Amino acid sequence: MSDTFPHYYRVHQAAENRYEQVPYRRTGRSGLDLPAFSFGLWQKFGADYAFDKQRDIILHAFDLGITHFDNANRYGPPHRGAEQTFGRVLRKELSGYREELVLSTKAGGAMGPSPYLKGGSRKNLLGSLDLSLRDLGTDYVDIFYHHTPDETTPLEETASALATAVRSGKALYVGISNYKTDRAAAIAQLLKAEGVPLLIHQPRYSIFDRSIDQNGLAQLALDEGFGLIVYSPLAQGLLTNKYLESIPEGARAENSEFLDKSLIDETYRQRTAELVKLAESRGQSLAQLALQWVLRNPAVTSALIGASSIEQLDHNVQAAQGPELTDDELAVIDEFGVHGTGVVLR
Structure with a gap:
């Protein structure tokens, strides 16, 4: 393309070695591979941050081999802001790579006072999907999630709406997020009956939040x-050095x-300091250790990471190169990575 065209017409020239840095893993029993690290736009991709940096x-992230970008209609601020941010990048920079991207979005969380802007109804889910496609500037998303369980709507209706999204060609796969084990089992069966198998579930998981290991999910x-695909693998920053001395x-x-500030106490700091020692003995940061720990679980396909800088992104992705965790090291993590440390359990 000629250099006489404005900058926004130029397509990003992706790194040639982008598939050599992050391992890929199969998503359950589907045919879809996802990078071990997926990029989440939950925070810092709304209108309150500089677009050039975003x-x-x-x-x-794409140059590092992270092809999966996780979004939701609620991410911002304002709501829909993160999807609009990514849509700008997709149209201006990544349009030539759409077939290499796995784009996901979610609907179901409250978007406003209207009863049609929340929940698991057909109207909300399918209406939100249309808005997301418009904001992203694409004809389809690869994964469409029900974001938040809605016990006021029949689960059959929610499953039917998700299946409709696939049959309409507006989504290739469907997922759920934040579902408890029994409800996840139920919708998995409903989707199977619809001929649209559940691809993926997005729960919270970290060294300090081991709920999915304990509740059977x-x-x-x-x-x-x-x-x-697990979110908050760094427990909102608790599994870093950030809070070791103070807030x-x-x-x-x-x-x-x-x-909850009251949970970032001396017990938290003592346990985290021991985990830092272990990480450093392995030549890692605590964040890298924490990411490697969630990925060692055979049920986990990918860990969602965000970043406020390129340097932070590079640092976290290096967790994929860490030495395999030994039984002795896992025992130390179990001793000091006590479930519920510092986090608000749900």
Whole structure:
């Protein structure tokens, strides 16, 4: 394309070695491979951050071999903001690589006071999907999730809406997020009956939140043949050095509904310090150790990571190159990575 065209007409020239840095893993018993690290746009991709920096991080993730970008209608701010951000990058920079991308979005969380902007009804799910496609600037998404369980809507209706999304060609696969084990089992059966198998479930999972190991969800995924893509593998920053001394000014713990400052106490700091020692003995940071730990679970297909800089992204992706965890090291993680440490359990 001629250099006389404006910048926004140019397609990003992806790194030639982009498939050599991040391993790929099969999603359950489907035919879809996902990178071990997927990129989440949950935070810092709304209208309150500089677009140029957001674009550069997204493009760098793709150059690292991260082809799966995870979005939702609620991500922002404002709602829909992150999808619009990614849509700008897709249209201006990545349009020539659409067939190499796995794009996902979600619907179901409240988007406003209207009863038609929340829940698991056909109207909300399929209407939201149309808006997401418009914001993303694509004819289809690869994975469409029901984001938040809705016990006021018959599960049959939700499953039927997800199946309709696939049959209409607007989604290739369907997933669920934040479902408890019994409800996940139920919708998996309903989707199977619709001829649209459940591809993937997105739960929270980390060294400090082992719920999926305790409530049977990880085993259900193996039994039913769907994958798990886990979010908050760093426990909202608790599995880093960030809170070892104190809560920094402006840190997420000061105003996040997912963190409780009272839980970031001396017990948390003592346990985290021991995990840092273990990570350093392996030549890693705690964040890299924590990412490697979630990926060692055979039910886990991919770990969702975000980033506020290219350097942070590079650092976290290096977890894929870490030495295999030994039984002795796993025992140390079990001793100090106590379920519920620092986190608000659900």
